Amino acid sequence: MAQSLYDLLRSWMLPLKEIDRLIPRKGRIVDLGCGEGVTAKYLAHIKSRTIIGVDNNKKRLQKSTLKNLQFKLADIRKYPLKKADTVIFSDVLHHLSYVDQKVLLAKVAKALKKNRLLLIKEIDTKEFVRSSLSRFWDFVFYPKDKIYYHDSEKFKTELEKLGFIVEVIRASRLFPGSTTLFVCQKS
Ligand SMILES: C[S@@+](CC[C@H](N)C(=O)[O-])C[C@H]1O[C@@H](n2cnc3c(N)ncnc32)[C@H](O)[C@@H]1O
Numbered sequence: 682m683a684q685s686l687y688d689l690l691r692s693w694m695l696p697l698k699e700i701d702r703l704i705p706r707k708g709r710i711v712d713l714g715c716g717e718g719v720t721a722k723y724l725a726h727i728k729s730r731t732i733i734g735v736d737n738n739k740k741r742l743q744k745s746t747l748k749n750l751q752f753k754l755a756d757i758r759k760y761p762l763k764k765a766d767t768v769i770f771s772d773v774l775h776h777l778s779y780v781d782q783k784v785l786l787a788k789v790a791k792a793l794k795k796n797r798l799l800l801i802k803e804i805d806t807k808e809f810v811r812s813s814l815s816r817f818w819d820f821v822f823y824p825k826d827k828i829y830y831h832d833s834e835k836f837k838t839e840l841e842k843l844g845f846i847v848e849v850i851r852a853s854r855l856f857p858g859s860t861t862l863f864v865c866q867k868s
Contacts, residue, residue, distance in 0.1 A: 691719040694818070695771065695802065696852030696860050703800055703864055706730065708766030713757040713785075714773030716741050718750075725750040735760050758785055762792035771802040775819070775829050782829065783839075790843035790867065799845060799865040804858070805833040808851075811859035818858055833861055840865050 700720060704710060707729040712721045715734030725732045725747050734752045736742050742752045753760075758781060762768065768789050774782050789799055804815040812830060819828050833849050840847045845865035853860040 687717060688719050688722075691717065692723075694856050694858065694860070695720060696862065697723045699850070699852045699862065700724070700769075700771075700800065700802070701726075703798070703862070704730070704769070705767055705798065709733065709764055710767040710769065711735065711760075711762060711765040712769040712771065713760065714770060714776070715752065718743050718745075718752060720769065720771050721750060721752070722747070762789060765789075765792060765797075766794075767798045767800065768793065769800045769802075772804075774801065774803060775831075776823070776826055777829065778827075779829050786840070786843060790845065793867040795867055797867045799840075799863075799867070801840075801863040801865065802852070803833075803836070803861055803863060804830045805836075805861040806830050807833050808859045808861070811857070815858040833863075836863065844868055 701724060704724055706727050709731045710724060712734045715721045715736050718734045721732045721734035724730060728749055730749060732750045735755050735757055737756045739754055742754055745752055793799060804812050806812045837847045837849055840863060844867060846868050848864040850862040850864060852862045
């Protein structure tokens with residue numbers, strides 16, 4: 682699929698305006714599992730942000746043409762987060778096993794200082810129809826992957842246990858899928 686067509690499709694699937702509104706206007710923002718970097722590129726329009734997109738798929742990772750945007754090839758489970766001010770997971774966690782998610786989220790919680798932000802875009806199994814549609818999209822794009830979704834209420838509790846104040850936002854109603862944002866502020 683041509684890159685710009687993929688970017689267009691992905692932009693439709695993602696609540697980019699909402700994500701942009703929630704992400705701080707400055708600081709080091711690490712987009713873990715950035716893929717083609719649709720979110721990272723969108724956020725980089727604010728020059729006081731430094732965006733690092735990390736992905737382990739060489740074919741998806743692009744070359745940045747922007748000064749405040751870098752892409753890095755790495756396994757997000759091993760990527761150092763000490764300098765991060767904001768961490769983003771956009772449709773990434775459900776590609777990791779529940780155990781890996783737990784370990785990685787605990788690592789993020791440990792790395793982020795007070796009041797810093799973790800933003801997660803995920804599928805909510807509580808939205809039965811929408812999450813079933815998301816399962817269809819995941820099957821189309823990732824037929825070989827095992828998928829690990831969450832129930833938003835239980836996931837919120839898990840994130841709170843890690844020391845976050847969590848707000849759950851149903852971000853977009855237009856896309857036929859679940860677009861739930863977990864806005865997690867470190868307490
Ligand atoms: C559904 S895509 C989402 C891409 C992007 N975040 C977005 O919203 O458009 C999931 C991405 O996570 C990446 N990914 C999955 N497991 C990973 C890992 N262990 N390390 C780095 N990237 C990983 C995949 O390569 C893929 O690009």
